[in-house]
Amino acid sequence: MKNPPSTYRCPCGATLSLIGGKYKIVILWFLYQNSVLRFNELHRLVPEATTKMLAQQLRELEADKLVERKVYPVVPPKVEYSLTPFGRSVLPVLEAMNAWGASYLEAHGA
Amino acid sequence: MKNPPSTYRCPCGATLSLIGGKYKIVILWFLYQNSVLRFNELHRLVPEATTKMLAQQLRELEADKLVERKVYPVVPPKVEYSLTPFGRSVLPVLEAMNAWGASYLEAHGA
């Protein structure tokens, strides 16, 4: 997602540039709920994302230091994803979104 | 933005479907800051949005009852945008995003 100039007038823009990707918030949310997840575990939780998209979003989150990727040199391969401390700092945003979304779903037909 | 199936497992998805549009959060933020804004006032605050996009996002926010559009039948035309009570209820999300974005911009080079 682009980093719009009005970032300077609204820091929300900076937030969106980091966690505004199509599946990023959902990924962060499930990683927060589960602490550690392997690729396919995460994929089962977010089945509407293709392998490609899930990997791409994870790479971006990793590049932005929100997510840690730990590779175990074993066969079959084992890779674990978890939140970094910085990633955990997004929690207030996630919780606000989760709470608002939940109340919306409750009010309107879920 | 689409409404992913994992909405059912993560209400954040519902939130994103309402405020996840390209300029929606920034729009909501400025409307919260200013209470009432005319179309061109808002456009000056979000100059990277084209007229088309700004209008489109505002229509969607209006359809979702987050924003109220008040038209004054005068020449030249006068239209005022403001948050509905429901729109104001998103504030916790906006503030969380703003706070996190601000601290990020402070830590890294803005």
Place this chain on the structure above:
DNA sequence: CGGTATCCGCATCGATACTG
């Protein structure tokens, strides 16, 4: 298991012109 690589359709978005 945990991914890449490639191709490509199609929605999104920008640019431009025009209007009440």
Place this chain on the structure above:
DNA sequence: CAGTATCGATGCGGATACCG
């Protein structure tokens, strides 16, 4: 002032195939 209409390019993202 506050938009709409239209066209066309871009790039996101899905489908598929393949790899260490």
